[in-house]
Amino acid sequence: xxxxxxxxxxxxxxxxxxxxxxxxxxxxxxxxxxxxxxxxxxxxxxxxxxxxxxxxxxxxxxxxxxxxxxxxxxxxxxxxxxxxxxxxxxxxxxxxxxxxxxxxxxxxxxxxxxxxxxxxxxxxxxxxxxxxxxxxxxxxxxxxxxxxxxxxxxxxxxxxxxxxxxxxxxxxxxxxxxxxxxxxxxxxxxxxxxxxxxxxxxxxxxxxxxxxxxxxxxxxxx
Numbered sequence: 422x423x424x425x426x427x428x429x430x431x432x433x434x435x436x437x438x439x440x441x442x443x444x445x446x447x448x449x450x451x452x453x454x455x456x457x458x459x460x461x462x463x464x465x466x467x468x469x470x471x472x473x474x475x476x477x478x479x480x481x482x483x484x485x486x487x488x489x490x491x492x493x494x495x496x497x498x499x500x501x502x503x504x505x506x507x508x509x510x511x512x513x514x515x516x517x518x519x520x521x522x523x524x525x526x527x528x529x530x531x532x533x534x535x536x537x538x539x540x541x542x543x544x545x546x547x548x549x550x551x552x553x554x555x556x557x558x559x560x561x562x563x564x565x566x567x568x569x570x571x572x573x574x575x576x577x578x579x580x581x582x583x584x585x586x587x588x589x590x591x592x593x594x595x596x597x598x599x600x601x602x603x604x605x606x607x608x609x610x611x612x613x614x615x616x617x618x619x620x621x622x623x624x625x626x627x628x629x630x631x632x633x634x635x636x637x638x639x640x641x642x643x
Contacts, residue, residue, distance in 0.1 A: 447486035452496075452611055454640030455479040462504040462525070463631040464624075469506040474524070476501030478636060484537070492537040494551055502527045502634050503562075524565045527585055527592065527632075531557040533600055545608050552601040555617065559586040559594035593623040596632055611640040 458476035480498025487493060507522040537551035562585030586594050602615030619632030 447489060449486070450484045450642050452482040452484065452640040452642045453480075454482060454498075454611065454613070454638045456613075456636055456638030458500060458502060458634055458636045460502040460504065460527075460632065460634040462633055463619075463629060464504055464506065465629060466506040472505040472507060474503035474505055474526075476503060478531075478638065480531075482533075482640065484642075490539055492539065492551075494535040494537050494553075495533060498531050498533075500529050500531050500557070500634075500636075502529065502632055503564075504630075522566070525585060525592070526562040526564055527559055528561040529557040529559055529596065531555055535600065535602075539606070547606040549604045549606055549611070549613070550602070551604075551615075553599070555598055555600050557596040557598075559592065559596070559623075562586060564591070591625065592630060593621075593625065595621065596623055597621045598632065606642070609642045611638075611642055613638045613640070 456478055458478055459473045460476055461471060461473045464471065478498050478500035480496055480500075482494055482496035485493045504525045505523070533553060533555040535551040535553035537549055539547045539549050541547050563582050564585045565582050583591065585591055596619055598617055598619040598621065600615055600617040602613050604611055604613030604615075613636075615636045615638070617632065617634040617636070619634075622629055622631055624630030
């Protein structure tokens with residue numbers, strides 16, 4: 422948690438510095454936004470099929486002008502990510518389960534730090550491109566396995582539901598990655614498509630697990 426707080430404080434101090442130097446250009450703007458996530462992971466599940474998880478996110482973005490075209494953006498959002506694998510193990514495969522399905526549900530508080538560039542295509546309409554790092558802290562989530570199956574650690578048996586971030590074989594809470602997006606501003610309405618690439622391996626034991634997420638959000642700027 423100290424890392425996420427430190428990042429937030431440094432980001433806010435930087436933003437205030439930008440806003441003071443850019444007050445003569447454009448005012449600081451706030452955007453409330455929400456949308457849908459399509460998330461997955463780098464999890465190598467072997468012959469099991471990987472399925473995307475549908476989630477959501479809600480939050481607020483703050484936009485600080487550097488010039489009339491370049492901006493610094495940050496904010497705070499509550500976002501739901503996850504992953505799912507399913508498939509069938511044949512007899513004699515060495516696994517205790519035949520029909521196998523594991524669903525990971527991950528709830529995060531997330532802070533991005535993006536550089537943005539805007540192109541005005543007509544009065545009141547702009548194309549927006551942004552990119553930069555993000556940090557996230559896992560706060561909740563219940564993951565599921567049907568029945569009693571062998572989990573990724575072959576010496577551990579999980580059954581039913583378990584805490585995504587709370588157990589011996591659950592995921593690590595802290596995540597860091599890169600995000601990039603493109604969107605359109607229609608006056609005060611903002612439509613954004615973004616992709617996030619997790620760079621931190623949040624898996625435990627032998628699990629290689631990095632977040633992958635695509636999001637479509639709709640926001641209102643004031």
